[in-house]
Amino acid sequence: MGRHSAPEADDAAAAQTGEPLLQVDDLHVEFRTGDGVAHVINGVSFDLRAGETLAVLGESGSGKSVTAQAVMGILDTPPGHVTRGAIRFHGEDMLRMSGTRRRQIRGKRIAMIFQDALSALNPVFTVGWQITETLRKREGMSKKDADERAVELMDLVRIPAARDRLKSFPHQFSGGMRQRVMIAMSLAERPEIIIADEPTTALDVTVQAQIMDLLGDLRRELGTALILITHDMGVVADVADRIAVMYAGRIVEHADVHSLYRNPAHPYTIGLLDSIPRLDDKGKRLRTIPGLPPNLTAIPSGCPFHPRCPFAQDICVTRVPPNMDLGGGRRSECHFADRIVTGELTRPDQEDE
Amino acid sequence: MARYIVRRVLQMVLAFFGTTLLVYWLMFAASGDPIAALAGERPLSESTRAALIQEFHLDQPFLVQYAYYMKGLLTLDLGVNTSGREIGELVASAWPWTLRLALLAFVFVVVAGIALGVIAGTRRGGAFDNTTLVLTLVVISIPVFVIGQVLALVGARYDLFPTNVVGDDSLAALIVPALVLGSLSLATTVRLARTSVTENLRADYVRTARAKGLIHRRIVGVHVLRNSLIPVITFLGVELGSLMGGAIVTEKIFNVPGIGFQLYKAISIEDGPTVVTIVSLLVIVYLVMNLIVDVLYGVLDPRIRYE
Amino acid sequence: MSEAAIAEAAAEAGANTRSLAADAWRDLRRNPVFWVSAVIIALLVTMAVVPRLFTSTDPHSCRLRDSLLPPSGEHWFGTNLQGCDIYARIVYGSRASLEVGFLSVAFVAVIAVILGMIAGYYGGWSDALIARVTDIVLGIPLLLGAIVILSSIELPSVWPVVLALGLLGWTTATRIVRSSVISAKQQDYVQAARMLGANNRRIMGRHIAPNAMAPVIVILTITLGQFIAVEATLSFLGIGVKGNTITWGKDIAAATARVTTSLGPVLFPSAFLALTVLAFIMLGDAVREAFDPKLR
Numbered sequence: 009m010g011r012h013s014a015p016e017a018d019d020a021a022a023a024q025t026g027e028p029l030l031q032v033d034d035l036h037v038e039f040r041t042g043d044g045v046a047h048v049i050n051g052v053s054f055d056l057r058a059g060e061t062l063a064v065l066g067e068s069g070s071g072k073s074v075t076a077q078a079v080m081g082i083l084d085t086p087p088g089h090v091t092r093g094a095i096r097f098h099g100e101d102m103l104r105m106s107g108t109r110r111r112q113i114r115g116k117r118i119a120m121i122f123q124d125a126l127s128a129l130n131p132v133f134t135v136g137w138q139i140t141e142t143l144r145k146r147e148g149m150s151k152k153d154a155d156e157r158a159v160e161l162m163d164l165v166r167i168p169a170a171r172d173r174l175k176s177f178p179h180q181f182s183g184g185m186r187q188r189v190m191i192a193m194s195l196a197e198r199p200e201i202i203i204a205d206e207p208t209t210a211l212d213v214t215v216q217a218q219i220m221d222l223l224g225d226l227r228r229e230l231g232t233a234l235i236l237i238t239h240d241m242g243v244v245a246d247v248a249d250r251i252a253v254m255y256a257g258r259i260v261e262h263a264d265v266h267s268l269y270r271n272p273a274h275p276y277t278i279g280l281l282d283s284i285p286r287l288d289d290k291g292k293r294l295r296t297i298p299g300l301p302p303n304l305t306a307i308p309s310g311c312p313f314h315p316r317c318p319f320a321q322d323i324c325v326t327r328v329p330p331n332m333d334l335g336g337g338r339r340s341e342c343h344f345a346d347r348i349v350t351g352e353l354t355r356p357d358q359e360d361e
Numbered sequence: 362m363a364r365y366i367v368r369r370v371l372q373m374v375l376a377f378f379g380t381t382l383l384v385y386w387l388m389f390a391a392s393g394d395p396i397a398a399l400a401g402e403r404p405l406s407e408s409t410r411a412a413l414i415q416e417f418h419l420d421q422p423f424l425v426q427y428a429y430y431m432k433g434l435l436t437l438d439l440g441v442n443t444s445g446r447e448i449g450e451l452v453a454s455a456w457p458w459t460l461r462l463a464l465l466a467f468v469f470v471v472v473a474g475i476a477l478g479v480i481a482g483t484r485r486g487g488a489f490d491n492t493t494l495v496l497t498l499v500v501i502s503i504p505v506f507v508i509g510q511v512l513a514l515v516g517a518r519y520d521l522f523p524t525n526v527v528g529d530d531s532l533a534a535l536i537v538p539a540l541v542l543g544s545l546s547l548a549t550t551v552r553l554a555r556t557s558v559t560e561n562l563r564a565d566y567v568r569t570a571r572a573k574g575l576i577h578r579r580i581v582g583v584h585v586l587r588n589s590l591i592p593v594i595t596f597l598g599v600e601l602g603s604l605m606g607g608a609i610v611t612e613k614i615f616n617v618p619g620i621g622f623q624l625y626k627a628i629s630i631e632d633g634p635t636v637v638t639i640v641s642l643l644v645i646v647y648l649v650m651n652l653i654v655d656v657l658y659g660v661l662d663p664r665i666r667y668e
Numbered sequence: 669m670s671e672a673a674i675a676e677a678a679a680e681a682g683a684n685t686r687s688l689a690a691d692a693w694r695d696l697r698r699n700p701v702f703w704v705s706a707v708i709i710a711l712l713v714t715m716a717v718v719p720r721l722f723t724s725t726d727p728h729s730c731r732l733r734d735s736l737l738p739p740s741g742e743h744w745f746g747t748n749l750q751g752c753d754i755y756a757r758i759v760y761g762s763r764a765s766l767e768v769g770f771l772s773v774a775f776v777a778v779i780a781v782i783l784g785m786i787a788g789y790y791g792g793w794s795d796a797l798i799a800r801v802t803d804i805v806l807g808i809p810l811l812l813g814a815i816v817i818l819s820s821i822e823l824p825s826v827w828p829v830v831l832a833l834g835l836l837g838w839t840t841a842t843r844i845v846r847s848s849v850i851s852a853k854q855q856d857y858v859q860a861a862r863m864l865g866a867n868n869r870r871i872m873g874r875h876i877a878p879n880a881m882a883p884v885i886v887i888l889t890i891t892l893g894q895f896i897a898v899e900a901t902l903s904f905l906g907i908g909v910k911g912n913t914i915t916w917g918k919d920i921a922a923a924t925a926r927v928t929t930s931l932g933p934v935l936f937p938s939a940f941l942a943l944t945v946l947a948f949i950m951l952g953d954a955v956r957e958a959f960d961p962k963l964r
Contacts, residue, residue, distance in 0.1 A: 082571045115574030122572075127565035131664055132587050142573050177663040193573075372803065379804030387817050502946035504897040506904045506917075507938040510924055514934055606809040610901060614924075628819050628907055636819055640812045648807050 028055035035093035046304040050257040061234040063244035066254035119194035123206040125186035129178040136174030161192040184215035256312035263338040273340040273349040442635045458619030463604040466543035478554020497548035509541040509614040526617040538615040557589040598654030602647035692958040702954035708947040716763040725756035748933040764915040768899040775834030784845025824911025882959040893948030
């Protein structure tokens with residue numbers, strides 16, 4: 009990739025793999041509740057190619073988990089409704105598939121890992137039973153073969169003494185090991201895409217790193233594409249190829265990981281990066297983004313980020329920013345994205361401290 | 362698991378002695394005059410009086426009396442009642458009736474209770490659910506003897522079903538009494554199963570099961586049901602014990618010659634020994650059922666084992 | 669934490685308790701189930717206290733030639749086998765049911781609050797002892813235990829029934845008090861009050877009791893309904909309230925002596941009994957819903 013300039017590299021990748029594995033196009037999701045309609049996803053689009061890792065980053069309530077659930081087709085309906093858009097898997101819109109066909113993709117070709125493995129695993133069945141469930145029921149494997157496969161999978165995710173632990177229950181594992189069980193379960197039918205929804209949030213910091221390493225290794229070994237959903241910028245840097253930053257149900261910035269960290273193109277991304285504690289910043293006060301994420305039943309006019317944005321000007325209140333193409337596969341939904349990315353515009357409060 | 366069972370058995374033994382002691386004390390010591398408690402208000406001849414004192418060791422300290430009584434109970438020597446009949450015989454002939462009645466009621470409670478509860482729970486807020494909630498609340502509010510008595514009256518008046526089981530050996534004659542006996546348990550089971558299913562449907566593991574691409578029937582029928590049944594089965598086990606105890610009302614109304622009927626008769630003729638013996642036996646059944654349920658609970662819910 | 673901060677936290681917690689009660693009351697006021705059951709209970713209590721307000725007929729003046737009359741302007745619900753006015757007997761019978769219900773629940777409340785607080789607050793051996801005693805009493809089904817107690821007491825009043833229900837019915841309420849006390853004890857503001865040196869009695873009375881109250885009131889309300897049902901059952905079996913006292917259970921039992929002739933003498937008292945039990949259970953449910961935001 010290094011030889012090419014960025015846009016050409018993009019084209020080359022597309023040419024190699026044909027069309028993307030997964031294309032999310034202008035997705036809109038609403039939650040209809042007694043208190044009104046919450047516009048949770050408001051036009052999310054992204055592509056995912058085979059073997060690639062996309063990190064979806066955002067605060068809670070930014071719509072990242074709902075995006076994942078919509079892709080999986082496990083949105084709680086009601087209250088959640090996909091109102092517009094397409095989710096194409098190998099070119100075919102999953103939103104228009106029959107329930108049966110969709111179910112054959114779910115879990116088998118696109119699998120998901122959840123945040124809290126203790127509650128996400130069924131407490132009354134052994135982990136072996138849970139890992140092999142789809143193998144036995146969908147692949148028609150015998151119990152013995154399925155158990156063998158489960159042992160392989162548990163070895164793969166580095167659960168020690170896998171064979172002995174087949175008959176253990178979820179509560180008998182530590183948090184990290186439980187998350188490994190979850191990962192093994194998701195890998196059972198060799199999916200093309202794994203969606204990991206905050207896979208490390210419930211874990212201790214050291215265990216977090218181990219799980220992230222495992223996910224990285226698995227992706228390299230198995231060539232599985234990964235959508236990594238997280239609110240933790242520190243987690244994604246080593247694993248992700250590209251990052252989509254979500255705010256108020258929109259992808260406000262989309263870039264490869266290096267550009268995004270080095271040279272963010274959206275004020276929200278700048279705010280997120282500034283709020284990561286760094287060793288070399290010792291003694292400096294940590295910056296936080298002022299204000300709260302918006303109420304999704306009453307999203308601010310214009311750019312949804314304007315009430316919290318240090319760069320905000322009048323135009324931000326009145327006009328929705330365009331999705332600006334910054335070249336090199338980079339996009340940003342900010343009126344001043346081009347000037348921020350070139351460094352022409354700096355944070356107005358930068359000099360204060 | 363073994364340690365868990367041992368602990369539960371020890372607890373049960375303790376509860377057993379405590380409970381029987383309490384029953385025995387309530388019956389004899391609390392009443393002031395044990396002879397009066399035994400024989401009621403009927404005049405007693407000196408010899409009967411002496412025989413009663415002999416039989417119940419009333420000249421001994423209370424705890425010794427209790428020890429004799431327990432020895433009899435545990436060696437299945439239940440003694441004689443105030444009219445000189447062997448209580449053991451009485452119990453042996455009555456027991457099968459109560460067992461049949463209670464089991465029939467139990468089957469009805471288990472099958473209908475779980476089925477209705479699961480259906481209501483999966484359709485929370487729907488017409489079926491709301492109807493079930495109202496009906497079960499009404500059943501819970503009407504004392505069993507009222508339900509039984511009204512059914513017996515209506516049944517007899519319009520000749521719909523047999524309302525007098527004595528002399529009718531068929532299982533069919535027990536159906537209505539079993540429905541009456543099980544009515545309260547049924548209503549409670551339905552509500553419990555409904556709540557349990559509703560809660561479990563919201564659990565995270567259901568989302569995982571959906572993400573695995575399982576069909577809805579399997580998610581509800583295997584993943585949710587297996588979890589939802591834990592509290593329901595626990596409750597049902599205890600209920601089987603209570604059903605036998607509760608049979609007194611039903612058996613009186615429908616003249617089923619079971620344990621409860623004998624208990625009722627003993628109460629009305631103030632036959633103290635029979636009352637205490639039958640109540641103690643029912644308490645034992647109840648405690649044993651509780652123990653079985655506790656062990657079953659440990660089997661059903663793997664999380665409990667290593668506690 | 670500074671003392672001022674602790675005091676502030678404690679005050680805030682007190683305010684939270686109050687606002688919880690206020691929220692619950694606001695919720696209750698909007699719940700029709702609450703009003704329906706409250707009105708029914710208020711009517712029944714009035715009936716029990718001043719039966720003359722509802723009927724001028726003497727429930728004991730019965731003429732055999734009026735036996736089993738159908739409902740009419742003179743006898744709203746007809747007459748029973750002995751020719752007594754069924755409506756008047758229902759009105760006068762409410763007193764026994766409600767007396768037994770309220771007195772035995774008061775008895776249970778006293779036992780449950782004392783034992784539950786001791787077990788929950790002090791823990792240790794007193795908790796273990798109370799737990800074992802609870803196990804033992806739980807081992808006796810309420811109806812059977814009451815039968816044993818009542819078959820040895822011949823006093824013609826409601827007190828034996830109250831005693832029996834109170835002695836056997838306190839276990840659930842005690843467990844609930846205990847667990848609410850334990851959870852209240854772990855609240856920060858209680859810890860804070862303790863750090864400030866408040867003595868045990870003050871902590872229990874001022875901080876823990878108000879918080880543990882809601883679930884106890886709920887369970888006691890429902891228990892009240894159940895006790896009324898058990899009293900009627902015992903009276904139906906002939907060992908409930910003894911003597912001349914009119915009770916619904918006894919009247920229902922008496923009316924079944926002649927089964928095939930008339931349904932009225934059974935149905936009317938049964939309906940009142942069921943309605944009474946239902947009212948208390950519904951009231952308990954409504955209060956529980958108001959206090960438990962999870963169920964909303």
